[in-house]
Amino acid sequence: MDYLTFLLAILHVYKALCEEMFWDTTVKLAKNMTLECVYPSADTLTQMEWFKINATEKESIVIFNPYYGVMIRKPYVDRVYFFNSTMTPNDMTLSFHNASEADVGFYSCFLHTFPHGPWEKVIRVVPSDSFETAVPSNSRIVSEPGKNITLTCQLQMKWPLQQVMWEKIQPHQIDLLTSCNLSQGRSYTSKYRRRILSNCSQGMRRASIVMPYVTASDSGLYRCRFKASTGENETFVMRLTITDGETDNRYILFVAGGTVLLLLFVILITTVIVILHKRGKRRQQSVLVKESWDTQNKAANNYRSPMFTNQPPDDAREDIYVNYPTFSRRPKIRV
Numbered sequence: 418m419d420y421l422t423f424l425l426a427i428l429h430v431y432k433a434l435c436e437e438m439f440w441d442t443t444v445k446l447a448k449n450m451t452l453e454c455v456y457p458s459a460d461t462l463t464q465m466e467w468f469k470i471n472a473t474e475k476e477s478i479v480i481f482n483p484y485y486g487v488m489i490r491k492p493y494v495d496r497v498y499f500f501n502s503t504m505t506p507n508d509m510t511l512s513f514h515n516a517s518e519a520d521v522g523f524y525s526c527f528l529h530t531f532p533h534g535p536w537e538k539v540i541r542v543v544p545s546d547s548f549e550t551a552v553p554s555n556s557r558i559v560s561e562p563g564k565n566i567t568l569t570c571q572l573q574m575k576w577p578l579q580q581v582m583w584e585k586i587q588p589h590q591i592d593l594l595t596s597c598n599l600s601q602g603r604s605y606t607s608k609y610r611r612r613i614l615s616n617c618s619q620g621m622r623r624a625s626i627v628m629p630y631v632t633a634s635d636s637g638l639y640r641c642r643f644k645a646s647t648g649e650n651e652t653f654v655m656r657l658t659i660t661d662g663e664t665d666n667r668y669i670l671f672v673a674g675g676t677v678l679l680l681l682f683v684i685l686i687t688t689v690i691v692i693l694h695k696r697g698k699r700r701q702q703s704v705l706v707k708e709s710w711d712t713q714n715k716a717a718n719n720y721r722s723p724m725f726t727n728q729p730p731d732d733a734r735e736d737i738y739v740n741y742p743t744f745s746r747r748p749k750i751r752v
């Protein structure tokens with residue numbers, strides 16, 4: 418048994434040394450970090466496990482079985498959790514609560530499905546300062562949801578081409594979509610969450626990928642990279658924008674609603690102005706009338722004062738109302 422274990426260990430080391438480390442996705446280290454793992458087939462999941470790969474070993478982080486549930490290994494309890502949504506039972510995405518520099522490295526999302534068997538996605542976590550940022554785009558494509566989109570790149574140089582890679586670039590992660598080895602004329606199967614069709618043949622100078630039935634979530638930056646056997650490389654970056662049909666409808670509704678509201682507002686303002694204007698005129702008239710009444714009253718008073726000199730002032734007021742019956746509703750007016 419010990420001998421067998423030893424042999425296996427040797428084999429393992431040998432395998433690790435021979436295999437160049439290869440990854441499907443690069444993720445920028447962040448405290449709140451998410452390692453995306455969605456297996457694209459509809460097969461039944463029998464078991465899955467997340468590993469951290471260091472040097473020659475695979476350290477188990479968490480194991481999941483549909484019958485026995487989830488078991489998080491001791492060093493990772495309270496540090497990781499499954500980012501699970503009932504919408505996608507094939508989503509094995511793992512999240513970190515409080516990741517640190519110690520979490521930089523390679524991770525493996527390894528699962529078995531029935532009847533297809535094993536499936537593995539490798540994720541590389543890099544410190545934020547070594548994550549490439551600010552990728553300028555060379556072209557722009559705008560389309561609608563539900564369309565089949567073809568992205569194409571043409572090699573400009575006359576190099577002997579060795580490899581063509583397509584990537585999706587996001588601010589926090591870079592996903593490898595396809596990788597074509599021209600000497601084999603074979604493509605690496607992507608572990609990306611959506612289906613991508615691509616061409617890979619010996620001697621090709623033009624690379625393309627097809628994304629059937631695009632959705633708004635396919636918007637973003639796409640990069641194709643040609644690598645020559647001499648080591649040179651050439652890249653193209655394109656920005657794909659999928660306009661959300663619903664957003665457009667909502668936008669139209671928003672604009673229409675806004676116009677109606679504006680119209681109502683204008684009508685309201687006009688009404689208020691007209692009312693104020695009318696009121697202003699009426700007040701002006703009443704002020705004018707009051708003034709004229711006052712002057713008349715004064716004149717009358719002046720005129721009558723000699724006559725009422727012997728009478729009590731109350732009677733005088735009474736007398737005035739009688740003289741000006743139109744102002745009888747204004748009893749407060751005093752002489």
Ligand SMILES: *[C@@H]1O[C@H](CO)[C@@H](O)[C@H](O)[C@H]1NC(C)=O
Pocket residue numbers: 449450
């Ligand atoms: C973690 O980051 C994701 C986006 O990257 C965000 O949706 C989520 O709310 C964040 N969670 C916490 C606990 O900050």
Ligand SMILES: *[C@@H]1O[C@H](CO)[C@@H](O)[C@H](O)[C@H]1NC(C)=O
Pocket residue numbers: 471472474475476
């Ligand atoms: C690799 O992981 C093991 C635990 O599985 C740990 O004991 C060892 O120190 C790690 N090696 C390196 C180089 O990080």
Ligand SMILES: *[C@@H]1O[C@H](CO)[C@@H](O)[C@H](O)[C@H]1NC(C)=O
Pocket residue numbers: 481483487499501502503505506508509
């Ligand atoms: C995620 O949720 C679905 C539906 O509730 C469940 O079938 C699946 O086992 C869950 N996966 C994990 C890893 O918890």
Ligand SMILES: *[C@@H]1O[C@H](CO)[C@@H](O)[C@H](O)[C@H]1NC(C)=O
Pocket residue numbers: 514515517
């Ligand atoms: C995150 O880690 C820091 C130290 O690295 C610690 O002070 C803090 O309490 C941790 N936060 C959580 C939510 O675990």
Ligand SMILES: *[C@@H]1O[C@H](CO)[C@@H](O)[C@H](O)[C@H]1NC(C)=O
Pocket residue numbers: 564565629630
């Ligand atoms: C989109 O591609 C699918 C195959 O993936 C095909 O059946 C369908 O007809 C295509 N639709 C259009 C509009 O080209």
Ligand SMILES: *[C@@H]1O[C@H](CO)[C@@H](O)[C@H](O)[C@H]1NC(C)=O
Pocket residue numbers: 579580598599600601
């Ligand atoms: C392409 O395939 C050949 C033959 O299998 C191999 O020697 C070479 O390393 C591969 N190149 C890449 C970039 O994977």
Ligand SMILES: *[C@@H]1O[C@H](CO)[C@@H](O)[C@H](O)[C@H]1NC(C)=O
Pocket residue numbers: 614615616625626627
């Ligand atoms: C692959 O190339 C063939 C012709 O060489 C073309 O008909 C086909 O549409 C291409 N497929 C993709 C996915 O680009």
Ligand SMILES: *[C@@H]1O[C@H](CO)[C@@H](O)[C@H](O)[C@H]1NC(C)=O
Pocket residue numbers: 648649650651
């Ligand atoms: C691609 O070529 C540029 C120089 O043209 C170089 O700086 C860069 O490191 C190369 N990238 C790769 C991945 O080889």
